Amino acid sequence: MVAFIIRRFIQSLFVMFVVALVSFAMFQFIGDPVNQMVGIETSLAERAALRERLGLNDPIVVQFWHFIVNAVSGDFGISYQHKRPVADMLLERLPATLELSAVSALFSLLVGIPMGVYTGLNRDGFLAKVFLTVSLIGISLPTFLIGILLIFLFSVTLANAPAISVFGLFAIDPSVLQLPSFGRGTVVDLGGWRTGLLTADGLKALIMPSITLGLFQLTLIMRLVRSEMLEVLRTDYIKFARARGLANRAINFGHALKNTLVPVITITGLQIGSIIAFAIITETVFQWPGMGQMFLQAVQNVDIPIMAAYLMLIAFFFVVINLIVDMLYYVVDPRLRVDTGKATGHG
Amino acid sequence: MRKTLMAAAAVAVLAGAFAAPAAEAKTFRWAFQGDAQSLDPYSLNETFTLGLLGNVYEGLIRRDENLQIQPALAESWEIVEPTRWRFHLRKGVKFHNGNEFNADDVLFSADRVRAEGSDLKTRLAGVTEIVKVDDHTVDFVTDAPNPILNAEWATWYIMDKEWSEANDATAPTDVTAGKENYATRNTNGTGPFMVASRETDVKTVLKPYDGWWDAANKKHNLTEVVMTPISSDSTRVAALLSGEIDMMYPVPVQDMKRLEGDPNTDVLAGPELRTIFLGMDQEYDELLYSNVKGKNPFKDVRVREAFYRAVDVEAIKKKIMRGLSTPSALMISPFLFSRSDEFKRPEYDPEKSKKLLAEAGYPDGFEVGMDCPNNRYVNDEKICQAVVAMLAKVGVKVDLLAQPKAQYFAKILRPKRDTSFYLLGWTPGSFDSWNVLYNIIATPADDGRGKFNVGGYSNAKVDELTAKVLSETDAKKRDQMIFDAYKQLNDDWGYIPLHQQGLAWGKRANIELAQRADNQFMLYYVKVN
Numbered sequence: 076m077v078a079f080i081i082r083r084f085i086q087s088l089f090v091m092f093v094v095a096l097v098s099f100a101m102f103q104f105i106g107d108p109v110n111q112m113v114g115i116e117t118s119l120a121e122r123a124a125l126r127e128r129l130g131l132n133d134p135i136v137v138q139f140w141h142f143i144v145n146a147v148s149g150d151f152g153i154s155y156q157h158k159r160p161v162a163d164m165l166l167e168r169l170p171a172t173l174e175l176s177a178v179s180a181l182f183s184l185l186v187g188i189p190m191g192v193y194t195g196l197n198r199d200g201f202l203a204k205v206f207l208t209v210s211l212i213g214i215s216l217p218t219f220l221i222g223i224l225l226i227f228l229f230s231v232t233l234a235n236a237p238a239i240s241v242f243g244l245f246a247i248d249p250s251v252l253q254l255p256s257f258g259r260g261t262v263v264d265l266g267g268w269r270t271g272l273l274t275a276d277g278l279k280a281l282i283m284p285s286i287t288l289g290l291f292q293l294t295l296i297m298r299l300v301r302s303e304m305l306e307v308l309r310t311d312y313i314k315f316a317r318a319r320g321l322a323n324r325a326i327n328f329g330h331a332l333k334n335t336l337v338p339v340i341t342i343t344g345l346q347i348g349s350i351i352a353f354a355i356i357t358e359t360v361f362q363w364p365g366m367g368q369m370f371l372q373a374v375q376n377v378d379i380p381i382m383a384a385y386l387m388l389i390a391f392f393f394v395v396i397n398l399i400v401d402m403l404y405y406v407v408d409p410r411l412r413v414d415t416g417k418a419t420g421h422g
Numbered sequence: 423m424r425k426t427l428m429a430a431a432a433v434a435v436l437a438g439a440f441a442a443p444a445a446e447a448k449t450f451r452w453a454f455q456g457d458a459q460s461l462d463p464y465s466l467n468e469t470f471t472l473g474l475l476g477n478v479y480e481g482l483i484r485r486d487e488n489l490q491i492q493p494a495l496a497e498s499w500e501i502v503e504p505t506r507w508r509f510h511l512r513k514g515v516k517f518h519n520g521n522e523f524n525a526d527d528v529l530f531s532a533d534r535v536r537a538e539g540s541d542l543k544t545r546l547a548g549v550t551e552i553v554k555v556d557d558h559t560v561d562f563v564t565d566a567p568n569p570i571l572n573a574e575w576a577t578w579y580i581m582d583k584e585w586s587e588a589n590d591a592t593a594p595t596d597v598t599a600g601k602e603n604y605a606t607r608n609t610n611g612t613g614p615f616m617v618a619s620r621e622t623d624v625k626t627v628l629k630p631y632d633g634w635w636d637a638a639n640k641k642h643n644l645t646e647v648v649m650t651p652i653s654s655d656s657t658r659v660a661a662l663l664s665g666e667i668d669m670m671y672p673v674p675v676q677d678m679k680r681l682e683g684d685p686n687t688d689v690l691a692g693p694e695l696r697t698i699f700l701g702m703d704q705e706y707d708e709l710l711y712s713n714v715k716g717k718n719p720f721k722d723v724r725v726r727e728a729f730y731r732a733v734d735v736e737a738i739k740k741k742i743m744r745g746l747s748t749p750s751a752l753m754i755s756p757f758l759f760s761r762s763d764e765f766k767r768p769e770y771d772p773e774k775s776k777k778l779l780a781e782a783g784y785p786d787g788f789e790v791g792m793d794c795p796n797n798r799y800v801n802d803e804k805i806c807q808a809v810v811a812m813l814a815k816v817g818v819k820v821d822l823l824a825q826p827k828a829q830y831f832a833k834i835l836r837p838k839r840d841t842s843f844y845l846l847g848w849t850p851g852s853f854d855s856w857n858v859l860y861n862i863i864a865t866p867a868d869d870g871r872g873k874f875n876v877g878g879y880s881n882a883k884v885d886e887l888t889a890k891v892l893s894e895t896d897a898k899k900r901d902q903m904i905f906d907a908y909k910q911l912n913d914d915w916g917y918i919p920l921h922q923q924g925l926a927w928g929k930r931a932n933i934e935l936a937q938r939a940d941n942q943f944m945l946y947y948v949k950v951n
Binding site: 105106107108110111112113114117118119121153156157158159160164167219223226227230231233234235253255256257258259359360361362364368369372375376377 | 453456459460462465466467468541542543544595602603606607621622623624625650651652653654656657658660661663664665666684686797826827828829830831832835836837870873
């Protein structure tokens with residue numbers, strides 16, 4: 076086990092190194108940062124001097140070496156645009172992205188698994204067909220379009236909708252249901268971690284972005300659970316359990332669902348990485364002040380220090396999540412442990 | 423005794439109740455597509471950053487709604503000698519932290535704006551010496567007579583010497599130094615608003631400054647201002663429609679009808695100062711991107727006229743800009759040159775264009791590569807596509823390369839100058855023609871002249887006029903020189919000016935504000951009804 080972790084750790088370092096190298100090679104083609112840093116009246120000589128001082132004239136290998144040496148000591152440099160340390164900026168933005176990712180992962184699990192179980196059990200049910208059809212939308216519509224549609228319905232239409240009178244007794248104003256179209260709402264600072272989970276409008280602001288971000292994963296989980304359920308329900312031990320006269324509930328949830336969850340855990344784990352990485356689009360649509368939005372602006376402005384640090388951080392997330400998932404395999408699947416045990420035992 | 427006390431208390435409560443509506447909180451929320459990059463007023467020469475800071479800081483002069491120069495921190499000034507300007511500073515002005523404003527702050531700001539890391543060094547170009555005459559009088563000595571010395575000073579903001587020294591912010595933040603500067607995130611100006619809190623790219627909250635020297639004439643009724651950047655166009659429009667914000671800009675051209683059609687929202691549209699134009703390479707002996715080898719077709723004036731006449735600006739206005747543009751005959755906005763109306767744009771004439779091309783030896787046209795930005799100006803890429811189609815009608819085959827601004831500018835600007843035919847926009851920072859002549863039209867030279875004359879148009883007569891315009895102090899003679907220079911450029915068909923793109927701001931119906939043609943948004947004109 077320890078040898079396995081050490082081996083994986085060394086592999087992870089190598090992966091991060093390659094990511095850094097590839098992203099650095101790409102920065103050469105993204106444009107000139109100096110033109111984005113100065114106003115139009117700055118002279119050519121001043122531009123050249125700035126380029127020299129930033130080290131942009133050095134060979135790429137030298138630039139890469141400086142970056143690696145500084146990054147190892149936790150220094151990712153100063154943002155060209157904002158003139159602030161990149162590490163501080165990423166840390167400020169991290170909570171927003173992580174909260175959004177966690178809530179949408181939770182949403183996709185809590186809604187996706189029951190929907191998957193339901194559609195697996197009632198294959199030909201009307202509602203199951205509706206779920207499956209609707210889930211096609213989650214897969215086929217691009218994220219930004221879903222976001223814009225939600226904004227149009229819940230921010231704009233509800234804000235301007237007339238009050239609805241109920242039997243002439245009292246009126247309901249639809250605008251109380253209006254959701255904010257941008258931003259995080261009010262945040263509370265908990266020792267450097269700015270959270271939107273503790274205020275009412277912070278939670279309200281989370282609803283649309285997390286649905287937008289989580290819809291694809293929801294569909295994925297639902298379809299995965301459904302097909303796994305169908306598979307498991309055909310196996311002998313389920314038939315045997317039925318023959319024993321166990322209650323449907325015990326069979327479906329106690330035996331079947333439990334056995335479907337192994338792949339679901341794996342996939343969910345891996346998807347968390349992509350949720351964090353793909354938050355870029357959702358964050359842009361909803362002006363969510365997370366890392367992804369900052370990254371996108373950095374790309375437009377050729378802010379190399381931010382891009383480099385962000386890509387490294389995302390690579391780090393993926394590596395860590397993969398490591399955890401690998402270790403979970405060990406814990407969840409007894410066969411793996413037995414095999415290595417044998418191998419070491421006899422080898 | 424007790425009764426009187428209670429009565430007094432009751433009166434106090436009543437007074438409070440009546441006084442309350444007068445101090446009603448007026449929060450004004452607005453959004454722009456990006457955020458100011460820094461709060462340091464010398465770190466970036468860019469319209470939005472300087473515009474936002476113009477609510478917090480002030481210069482010696484300021485511009486009113488119609489961009490006319492008004493006294494601000496300087497009450498008055500005079501030219502004592504052709505190369506010596508004297509500024510009389512306003513007395514009794516206090517910075518937000520209570521420090522007194524005086525001549526030392528002006529001298530300090532002059533040093534800081536010219537320090538390494540400043541992007542506004544050109545504000546004091548040609549100033550050789552600054553003399554403190556007394557605590558409220560400062561002389562600026564220039565190397566040559568300069569009639570527009572203070573034209574760009576509305577955005578040269580005066581900083582407090584004591585505050586900057588106390589906070590170790592005496593020089594603008596230098597990215598290469600590896601640490602941030604106090605002034606990047608903190609402000610201490612003399613302006614009508616103070617920064618109450620700021621989170622870059624998320625939210626900036628401003629509060630009015632009660633001690634503002636011009637508070638007696640203030641037009642706004644705001645008690646709080648919240649600025650949120652919203653980069654996505656559709657989200658910004660949605661936020662205005664839903665009433666979450668009171669004002670936003672820019673309004674995407676395709677959403678203007680929508681906002682105009684809604685009873686709760688209005689669009690304010692007007693011409694901007696920026697002129698969009700096409701440039702042709704007249705410098706290289708052979709075009710970099712063309713099938714014509716051994717010579718440069720653009721060196722032939724007939725080819726340039728043919729290109730000019732092949733472009734239908736009215737069609738671009740109607741189909742691409744949806745009416746939100748002003749076709750231009752000049753390389754400067756008519757707003758900024760008093761004799762603009764004497765120029766008329768030559769007519770769109772594809773037949774004549776074909777004839778000219780044939781005369782020049784290209785009866786079947788030729789091929790040329792075109793460079794275009796796709797995220798810099800309003801509908802820039804679409805304009806280029808239209809130009810490609812229009813030139814195809816006269817037989818010229820254009821190969822278009824549209825790129826994001828980061829790649830685009832690096833490719834076409836000097837020193838690389840890797841282009842044959844390009845689209846560019848220009849706003850003279852000084853609101854004066856000399857800036858246009860010097861940067862775009864004069865022959866490129868090592869001293870910085872013609873830096874943005876990418877195509878290398880060159881005419882000795884124009885160069886001579888440009889040099890004279892800089893030092894001529896008689897307004898009428900000066901305008902005549904500017905007129906002659908533009909006339910010469912047009913006779914040479916040196917550039918193809920297209921239009922001034924439009925400004926479009928969106929607001930809720932209950933908001934009153936003033937739209938300035940330089941696209942700076944001044945909060946002291948805002949009224950919430």
